[in-house]
Amino acid sequence: xxxxxxxxxxxxxxxxxxxxxxxxxxxxxxxxxxxxxxxxxxxxxxxxxxxxxxxxxxxxxxxxxxxxxxxxxxxxxxxxxxxxxxxxxxxxxxxxxxxxxxxxxxxxxxxxxxxxxxxxxxxxxxxxxxxxxxxxxxxxxxxxxxxxxxxxxxxxxxxxxxxxxxxxxxxxxxxxxxxxxxxxxxxxxxxxxxxxxxxxxxxxxxxxxxx
Amino acid sequence: xxxxxxxxxxxxxxxxxxxxxxxxxxxxxxxxxxxxxxxxxxxxxxxxxxxxxxxxxxxxxxxxxxxxxxxxxxxxxxxxxxxxxxxxxxxxxxxxxxxxxxxxxxxxxxxxxxxxxxxxxxxxxxxxxxxxxxxxxxxxxxxxxxxxxxxxxxxxxxxxxxxxxxxxxxxxxxxxxxxxxxxxxxxxxxxxxxxxxxxxxxxxxxxxxxxxxxxxxxxxxxxxxxxxxxxxxxxxxxxxxxxxxxxxxxxxxxxxxxxxxxxxxxxxxxxxxxxxxxxxxxxxxxxxxxxxxxxxxxxxxxxxxxxxxxxxxxxxxxxx
Numbered sequence: 089x090x091x092x093x094x095x096x097x098x099x100x101x102x103x104x105x106x107x108x109x110x111x112x113x114x115x116x117x118x119x120x121x122x123x124x125x126x127x128x129x130x131x132x133x134x135x136x137x138x139x140x141x142x143x144x145x146x147x148x149x150x151x152x153x154x155x156x157x158x159x160x161x162x163x164x165x166x167x168x169x170x171x172x173x174x175x176x177x178x179x180x181x182x183x184x185x186x187x188x189x190x191x192x193x194x195x196x197x198x199x200x201x202x203x204x205x206x207x208x209x210x211x212x213x214x215x216x217x218x219x220x221x222x223x224x225x226x227x228x229x230x231x232x233x234x235x236x237x238x239x240x241x242x243x244x245x246x247x248x249x250x251x252x253x254x255x256x257x258x259x260x261x262x263x264x265x266x267x268x269x270x271x272x273x274x275x276x277x278x279x280x281x282x283x284x285x286x287x288x289x290x291x292x293x294x295x296x297x298x299x
Numbered sequence: 300x301x302x303x304x305x306x307x308x309x310x311x312x313x314x315x316x317x318x319x320x321x322x323x324x325x326x327x328x329x330x331x332x333x334x335x336x337x338x339x340x341x342x343x344x345x346x347x348x349x350x351x352x353x354x355x356x357x358x359x360x361x362x363x364x365x366x367x368x369x370x371x372x373x374x375x376x377x378x379x380x381x382x383x384x385x386x387x388x389x390x391x392x393x394x395x396x397x398x399x400x401x402x403x404x405x406x407x408x409x410x411x412x413x414x415x416x417x418x419x420x421x422x423x424x425x426x427x428x429x430x431x432x433x434x435x436x437x438x439x440x441x442x443x444x445x446x447x448x449x450x451x452x453x454x455x456x457x458x459x460x461x462x463x464x465x466x467x468x469x470x471x472x473x474x475x476x477x478x479x480x481x482x483x484x485x486x487x488x489x490x491x492x493x494x495x496x497x498x499x500x501x502x503x504x505x506x507x508x509x510x511x512x513x514x515x516x517x518x519x520x521x522x523x524x525x526x527x528x529x530x531x532x533x534x535x536x537x538x539x540x541x542x543x544x545x546x547x548x549x550x551x552x553x554x555x556x557x558x559x560x561x562x563x564x565x566x567x568x569x570x571x572x573x574x575x576x577x578x579x580x581x582x583x584x585x586x587x588x589x590x591x592x593x594x595x596x597x598x599x600x601x602x603x604x605x606x607x608x609x610x611x612x613x614x615x616x617x618x619x
Contacts, residue, residue: 133431235467235476235543242463242546242593243432249547 120197121156121228122149131157136243137269141236143201146213146229153240153269156228160196160289161265165237165246167204167256168216176278177260178220184262184275184282184289185226192293199228203248203256205237245274266292372403376606377530379404382494384481387581397481404478404486405603407521408533408540409469411442412454414461417469419446424465431594433464438596455520457538457601463593466541466602477543478605480588484581487534489527496527506580509536514599535580541602545588 122145131137137154144150162184166174181198188196200222202208208216213229216222222229232240241248248258264273264285273288372378384397418425425445429438440460443449452458461469463477470476478486490496497503524533534540591597 135432138430138432238544238546239464239467239593245592247546249544 117224119145119147119224119228120159120161120226121145121151121199121230122147123155125155125157132268132270134271135269136240136265136271139236139239139243141232141239143230143232143236144210146210146217146231147224148210151230156197156199156265157269158267160267160292161199161228161269162196162285162289163199163201163244163263163265164261165201165203165241165244165248165258167202168208168212169204169254170256173258173260173278175220177262178222180262180275180278180280180282184285187282187286188289192289195293196289197226197228198222199230201237201240202229202231203237203241203250203258205231205234207254244271264288264292372608373606375406376403376604377406378402378608379482379486379529379531380494382485384485384488386481387585399479399481399485401608402478402482403606403608404482404529404531405475405605406526406531408457408538408601408603409466410455410521411448411452411458414458414469415446415448415454417472421468421472424468429465433468433594434462435594435596437598438462438465440596441598451517453517453520455522456518457521457533459518459538459599459601460596461541461601462596463541463545463591465596467543469602470604473604475604475606477541477602479544480542480547482605483534483540483542484584486527486529486531489529489531491525491527494528503580506535510580510583518599538599538601539584539587539597541600542588545591546593 121143131154135157137152137157139153142150142152162181164177164181166177168174178200181200185193185196185198200213200216202213208231210231213231217224217227217229244261244263246259246261248256250256260276260278262275262280262285263271264275266272272292273285275282275285379402381401382399384399385395386397422428423430426439426442427445437460439452439458441449441451443451448454467477488494488496490499490502492502493499518538521533521537524536526532527534591600
């Protein structure tokens with residue numbers, strides 16, 4: 089019995105040791121929310137990453153918003169059963185992504201957070217990712233608890249309400265967060281020209297690199 | 300790593316299990332609740348407590364909300380029976396009536412003394428330490444110091460100049476939550492003698508009198524108002540109060556709206572869209588909520604907490 093325990097322990101130790109060096113390997117097929125955090129010091133006073141809420145990504149991983157820190161994020165709130173506005177919001181986000189200069193396109197991530205805490209399970213979000221062709225290299229899809237969704241929405245200035253049919257009436261707002269998670273730009277309305285938002289991202293990037 | 304499968308590679312960060320003080324306290328409370336609500340426990344108390352802790356850790360289920368037997372609200376709270384809230388405005392897609400389940404509501408608004416207890420326990424919400432993201436510069440501005448409400452904010456008076464985030468954090472520290480608009484309005488619709496206070500002329504007159512009187516320089520103590528038929532006091536006549544979903548107003552009926560103003564809610568036609576044009580106070584509250592933003596710390600705006608009541612009484616032992 090003792091030998092058995094000892095060998096189990098040894099096996100466990102070997103597995104831990106083996107797992108450790110693998111953590112440094114770059115994996116690009118995970119969405120941005122589920123990679124190693126780039127920064128760990130305290131967020132700034134106006135950072136959305138001060139939020140302590142826990143979210144579930146479409147790949148099933150539980151994360152805090154702070155894992156998105158370190159790279160600019162373009163964020164919008166949607167729900168997958170939305171027939172009218174949300175596909176347009178996603179299209180607007182994709183248009184922003186396409187319009188970015190190539191070197192910026194590599195560095196800017198996109199986040200969709202669902203209003204529909206009941207039906208937008210990680211599986212539903214995963215299907216939405218497929219359906220809307222949202223690559224894992226830059227796109228994070230999150231679902232959360234009703235309170236946490238409400239909290240994020242008020243920070244983004246997004247008003248919403250579930251109606252009698254289970255649809256959500258909501259503001260259409262695209263928010264740009266800098267690498268620290270501070271709101272630096274808001275694009276309000278549907279089908280907007282991406283120029284301003286792209287300019288905000290470019291300006292932020294230039295300010296950061298000092299060019 | 301094997302839980303989610305191949306797609307999650309080794310660089311994935313470990314799952315974050317957030318177990319803040321509030322969660323721990325809930326567990327403690329739950330352990331007591333489950334142990335005390337069972338007269339003939341099948342499982343030993345330590346085992347029951349252990350299992351409930353396991354349940355909470357694994358499923359994150361807030362079992363602790365509500366009272367043990369579903370009939371008595373927690374101390375300082377009263378039960379507001381189930382009812383129907385009719386929004387003063389709605390777009391075509393909105394429900395004409397919002398059913399509200401029975402819930403527990405604080406009998407009184409949160410006082411400066413209550414809030415002092417909170418900021419003592421959680422320094423993050425002290426005036427000098429709060430993050431600007433969560434409260435604007437007016438946060439607790441009438442207090443003389445971080446831990447001193449002072450003469451402008453008497454201990455027994457309602458705390459005001461607190462942001463929505465601070466109110467929400469207080470509620471969660473208490474193991475409670477903020478009431479929804481529907482819940483708050485349902486409770487506030489009741490007069491001292493009837494649940495449908497809108498038909499109580501004297502009650503409506505009292506509310507109108509408060510709205511037309513100037514705000515006193517220093518707020519009086521809580522508990523001065525007459526209790527409504529449910530036993531709730533000071534819903535009218537003292538301060539405005541935060542609700543959890545204050546940011547539902549002013550969205551258009553379909554998801555196609557912009558940041559979005561429902562034009563019918565404004566100007567001349569405003570009162571025609573209103574459910575009951577004579578309920579001017581509801582109109583005012585609707586307007587106030589839609590003008591708020593979560594970090595705002597506004598004079599005369601306080602809060603009270605609510606709590607779910609269990610839908611089914613928790614029983615561990617079979618009925619005799």
